Amino acid sequence: MPRIVMKFGGTSMAGIERIRSVAARVKREADAGNEVLVVVSAMAGETDRLVQFCKEAAAIHDPKEYDVVVASGEQVTSGLLAMTLQNMGVKARSFMGWQLVRASGVHGNARIEDVEGGALDEALKGGMVCVIPGFQGVSEDGRVATLGRGGSDTSAVAIAAGVKADRCDIYTDVDGVYTTDPRIVPRARKLDRITFEEMLELAGVGAKVLQVRSVGLAMRERMPLRVLTAFDDLPGTEIVPELGAEDMERNAIAGIAADRNEARITLTRIADRPGTVAAVMGPLADAGIQVDMIVHAATEGAGSSDLTFTVPRASLAQAVSVLKSAGIEGDILTDDAVAKVSIVGVGIRSNPELAARMFATLAERNINLLAVSASEIKVSALVAEDEMELAVRVLHTAFGLDAPRGE
Numbered sequence: 001m002p003r004i005v006m007k008f009g010g011t012s013m014a015g016i017e018r019i020r021s022v023a024a025r026v027k028r029e030a031d032a033g034n035e036v037l038v039v040v041s042a043m044a045g046e047t048d049r050l051v052q053f054c055k056e057a058a059a060i061h062d063p064k065e066y067d068v069v070v071a072s073g074e075q076v077t078s079g080l081l082a083m084t085l086q087n088m089g090v091k092a093r094s095f096m097g098w099q100l101v102r103a104s105g106v107h108g109n110a111r112i113e114d115v116e117g118g119a120l121d122e123a124l125k126g127g128m129v130c131v132i133p134g135f136q137g138v139s140e141d142g143r144v145a146t147l148g149r150g151g152s153d154t155s156a157v158a159i160a161a162g163v164k165a166d167r168c169d170i171y172t173d174v175d176g177v178y179t180t181d182p183r184i185v186p187r188a189r190k191l192d193r194i195t196f197e198e199m200l201e202l203a204g205v206g207a208k209v210l211q212v213r214s215v216g217l218a219m220r221e222r223m224p225l226r227v228l229t230a231f232d233d234l235p236g237t238e239i240v241p242e243l244g245a246e247d248m249e250r251n252a253i254a255g256i257a258a259d260r261n262e263a264r265i266t267l268t269r270i271a272d273r274p275g276t277v278a279a280v281m282g283p284l285a286d287a288g289i290q291v292d293m294i295v296h297a298a299t300e301g302a303g304s305s306d307l308t309f310t311v312p313r314a315s316l317a318q319a320v321s322v323l324k325s326a327g328i329e330g331d332i333l334t335d336d337a338v339a340k341v342s343i344v345g346v347g348i349r350s351n352p353e354l355a356a357r358m359f360a361t362l363a364e365r366n367i368n369l370l371a372v373s374a375s376e377i378k379v380s381a382l383v384a385e386d387e388m389e390l391a392v393r394v395l396h397t398a399f400g401l402d403a404p405r406g407e
Contacts, residue, residue, distance in 0.1 A: 003035040003165045007156035010044035011173040012230035013077045023084040035124040039134045039156040042073025063107035067146045074133030082131045092129040101137030103145040110145035115162025150211035157214045161221040175229035176237035179401040180256040187402040193238045198254040201378040205257040205342040252347020253399040258392050263316040263336040270330040272298045272305040283326040289315045293373040339388035342380040355379045361398040
């Protein structure tokens with residue numbers, strides 16, 4: 001009997017009518033003979049509302065109490081869905097995250113350590129549909145701990161791995177993974193399949209379909225994923241360990257991602273000696289500030305160098321404050337009107353011409369590169385923010401990703 005995890009996002013759970021629609025979809029899977037576990041998010045906008053309450057209660061608040069408040073949104077939707085299923089004649093019950101998911105680390109951004117699947121196994125064997133709130137678990141000190149924004153995806157994958165599910169289906173408000181954001185490129189195409197590596201890179205550089213941690217966990221556990229829409233019966237996108245023979249003709253580039261959440265910091269006239277970069281990056285790491293693209297250029301014969309890197313735009317002011325407090329020498333220049341554009345695909349691994357084509361395509365449109373970074377299957381370029389959408393469109397066309405006209 002197949003065992004599946006179905007995860008529904010906040011838009012899918014936004015109100016009783018949509019919860020009834022989700023319940024009907026879950027009932028269909030149960031009626032087909034599947035063992036079903038459902039992981040739910042809070043109603044769309046509810047977590048933001050709860051976070052605002054926390055800010056109004058105390059500008060500086062106890063993160064443990066913050067978790068108690070913001071975890072309540074998923075508790076509501078899990079109970080409502082279980083009730084709705086029962087009303088449809090389906091055996092169902094809700095569990096709480098603290099009953100199942102062991103977490104560690106910082107409250108508000110905890111990490112899953114283990115899933116206690118015994119109670120779920122027993123319920124499933126009794127023909128029960130298990131409804132579980134995402135985004136939460138229990139910390140080592142016995143307190144509710146939340147997993148950070150988007151953490152319900154991670155909950156779903158972890159629970160699927162913990163109960164040895166056959167697959168995990170992520171239901172959202174889009175019908176799959178596209179070659180780029182259709183709002184920027186209307187002729188973007190939906191992908192039938194994409195590799196874990198490609199999805200991980202796309203999620204990491206701006207694609208919003210899946211949360212990065214959930215993809216990384218699925219990749220590590222080799223848990224088959226599908227991205228589907230909760231609003232239509234349409235085929236979605238399968239996320240698989242590797243592409244099969246049926247995908248041999250697929251483009252070497254899977255997609256183009258863009259991210260406006262970037263700010264550039266340049267340190268000029270810093271010492272050109274071993275340890276200088278470490279002295280800059282160490283305080284930023286200690287402050288929990290994520291650093292992305294890094295360019296270090298020495299001035300020949302001058303004994304000095306320039307160091308450029310990017311941080312999340314929301315962290316710019318904090319990063320500058322940390323650098324000044326650390327006594328970093330040289331001038332600090334900042335620019336928050338930048339964006340990152342990336343090409344992602346397994347073909348990059350074996351074809352250096354793809355990166356060259358990217359740079360040539362941008363040069364033809366006079367789009368200046370402010371920084372460049374690359375991994376095994378990704379090349380990213382930092383550009384002016386007002387040139388981001390043009391860069392996405394021309395790259396999408398240059399790599400043959402546009403859908404034929406009329407599709």
